[in-house]
Amino acid sequence: MNFQNGFGTNLTSNTEAGVTTTPINSIPTVDAPYYIALDATNLNSHYEVVYVTSDTATNINHAATAYAHTTAEEVRMVVPAGHFEAMQNVPQGFMLNGKLSVTDAAGITVAIKTLAGTDPTPANPVYVRIGDTIRTITAALSVAKADGTNWCNAGSAELATKEIDYFVYLGYNATDGVVIGFSRIPSANSYDDFSVTSTNEKYCAISTITTAASTDYYENVGRFAATLSAGAGYTWSVPTYTAKNLIQRPIYETRILTATSANPTNCTVVTRYKLSMNDVFCEMKGTMTGTPNWTTRPGLPFSVGAGVLSGDNDYSACGVGGYLDSGTANVIDGLTPILGASVSVLRIDGNATNSIVSASSPITWATNDVWYVRFTYEI
8 A cells, every 4th residue: 555645636526426436636646556535524424435446647446436526525645544553563673665775886875765666755655663663754765885994894804705794774863863774783772782983893884873872772674785895995796686685674684604714824714604683603614735833713704792701711612513534544523612702713622632723633634634613602
């Protein structure tokens, strides 16, 4: 159902009861279907509402009317009470008549459009529930971030040139009205859940923060994919969007994505991860191409949260792992991934030696040896 705020007109000519086509002086600018009230002020005690299924330049088409109508009566567009009740029951973060638009032209622009693909207007608004209130978007709303900055740390060594997922938020305060933003984290509820540092992984690029307050409500309304290049250029690019990489509803997890972990010398690491709310599910596999020195530790797609509890020496086990010694009858044994608070690299311990992995522990690593770990941590 569509709606044009403030629409009103009159009949072009009188009609009899039972007609299915009514001539009116002006036709709504929104497409059918919509609801029209005939004799809207009950001038002739013939008030009735018809559901318009189609229209032409001069007529509206609907089910048979119950009454005759005259040119003196007002005609108005209305929304049945049941639709308003349904709007009030929409879950937080859901939009009505709205969708996300993501484009790239020397920078990325994320915008709210109507379902018809146009900017919202007073006659064709977008509605969204933020907190316990239905907010109305009646004008163009977008946020743009130009190339040249390591936005959200998406140009880091682990993520540069990798397609990653961003979550779109709509927020509100009484002065700025409805604002739009995007962030790498899916779990924010209010403005203070974001970082204000543009290169921080928890940063949210927001259209207006002039009077933003820590307690302003923000709702996750969808997700999109994009890539930021490496180096000083930090150039945005976007894929061809599909049902999988552009989600038009609240969603709180990424797809399974890949990262480029820093490699120990003579070791090639493959990293796959998924962020769900505040938890990262990660797996890594390292294949030796020679003798490693392990001075460099594999990097993480997100830093470990500052409040994460740690064990001895500020580190604790966070998953499971193992290794394959290709040179000794293919011996398979265990490893333990270890993480501590506020770190961005992974430590791995050998189960047998109970010590940090090194060139000679828990085995003397050589070409074609393989290690793998799966672990979870909180951001």
